[in-house]
Amino acid sequence: MVKIGILGVGTVGASVARILEENADIIEARAGKRILVKSGVVKNLSKDRGLSIKLSDNPLDVVDDPEIDIVVELMGGIEEPYMLVKRALENGKAVVTANKALLAYHRYELQSIAGDIPLMYEASTAGGIPIIGALRNGLSANHIESIQGIMNGTCNYMLTKMINEGAQYDAILKVAQELGYAEADPTFDVGGFDASHKLLILASIAYGIDAKPEDILIEGIQNITQTDVAFAKEFGYEIKQLGIAKKVGEGVELRVHATMVPADSMIAKVDGVMNAVTVVGDRVGETMYYGPGAGGDATASAVIADIIDIVRGNQGPMLGYKKGLESGLKLLPKEDIITQYYLRLEVDDQSGVLAAITATLGKFDISIEAMLQKPTKNDDIAKLLFTTHHCKESKMQDAITALGKLDVVHGSIAMIRIEK
Structure with missing residues (x-):
């Protein structure tokens, strides 16, 4: 038997406990062992959650319990969950988390701490969609x-x-x-x-x-x-x-x-x-x-899939690499992004305006692909909408600043990027 402790028995945590109980037979058949939720942690013990599991308001009752094999972290937040997950790993317990914020800030530290101890996180991204497994395994x-x-x-x-x-x-x-x-x-x-x-x-x-x-x-x-x-x-x-x-x-x-x-x-x-x-x-x-990217049962489904993988012994390295990924790839600076752009601006409805705008864009090597003009409630002002060919983000930002300084342009300029 494998015993589970849940940190955070809210919507998702309660769904995890219920599914493990109600679908116990099929889950045991697929995992090869019985999986039992021994206890859970909540902030408010007086609230009835309709569950038969033992509840506590002290996370260490789960993290330090020698009988618990897998800690499921569903608390939310960053630093407190990080310390608790770290402690669980140091205690030799496998961890499953749905906490995207925790991983956004501490995934590499946790990978180092975990070593060969399973740390799974399918539910952290896109809820019930198995995209983590697809990237780590299928692709x-x-x-x-x-x-x-x-x-x-x-x-x-x-x-x-x-x-x-x-x-x-x-x-x-x-x-x-x-x-x-x-x-x-x-x-x-x-x-x-x-x-x-x-x-x-x-x-x-x-x-x-x-x-x-x-x-x-x-x-x-x-x-x-x-x-x-x-x-x-x-x-x-x-x-x-x-x-x-x-x-x-x-x-x-x-x-x-x-x-x-x-x-x-x-x-x-x-x-x-x-x-x-x-x-x-x-x-x-x-x-x-x-x-579905959210919801109690959909997210719980992904959490339990991770639990089953751990019980089966299928987990593999946390971020999918047995050795360091030495690809040489670096994060591109924001200003070096290259794409197409849509711009919306309000301008004086008079001759010469389009020429002034295209000339300003031309200073930054930006050319217009398509354009549309729309009237406004003010007869003297028109909305000018256009898309550009590919250009660098830094040049587009500089161009927007320059356009905003033209006397014929009024108000703020809206921009949306285009991906084909």
Whole structure:
């Protein structure tokens, strides 16, 4: 028998305990041993969770219990879980975690501490989608060329409503909060930070890149308008918030932002709260992984899959490498990213304006690919929308600054990157 202790018996933790109990026979058949939840840790002991397991409010009751074989960390947060997971590993216990923030900041330290002790984390990225296993195992014969993913269901739900129903950002954010998809403070989701943690985990497996969220480009969806949605549709795009990891020469781009993608691409068809990740391998080509990115049972399913792998003895090294990945790949600076861009700006509706804008862009070697002009409520002001050919991020940022200084340009300039 294998005994489990759960740090954090909330929505996911309770689902883990229930599934292990209710599906005990099939899980035992697949794992080869009986798996029993011995105890769990909660903050509030007075709350009834409808479980028969022993509960404590002291994490050390699990971490230091000599009878517990596997510690499941579902607390959330960074530093306290790090100390507890570290202690569990030092006590010789295997660990399963769904904590993306913990791994975004401490995955390499934990890998060093774990050594040959299993530390599994399938549920940390894209919930019930087995993308970690795909990268660590199924695609292990490939050099990974790129990863693109819808990694936050809240953002995808909101953008889907904006595209399909014409919803305004503020209105659909309120609905998302009422439905429980977005928190009272939604910044972690809509600002791109949640997706960035997941992207960093995938980039470590694919490229051996040791980066923190502060090191990469992260932007949210807060500035997307119906004008942008209409332009995207007219020119054959959909708008998605993507996490992107891409090998470019001897470097790797890592970025999270709203992105215009071709409407006929696989990733563009992923709607609602669903997640999806596409991976391009040098041998297999493009593969796609789709499913629920959150939810108690979906995430618990991934947690229990890790537990079963540990019981079977199938776990392998934490980040997928028996030896160090000496690829020579480095994180590309944000300013060296190269892509296409969409710009939205309000300008004086008069002759000579377009010439002034194209001349300004030309100073930074930026050329226009497509353009559209839309009227505004003010007869003297027009909305100018256009896409560019490929250029470097640093030049685009300098160009936006220069455009903003033109007398014919009014207000802020919106920008969305384009991936084809």
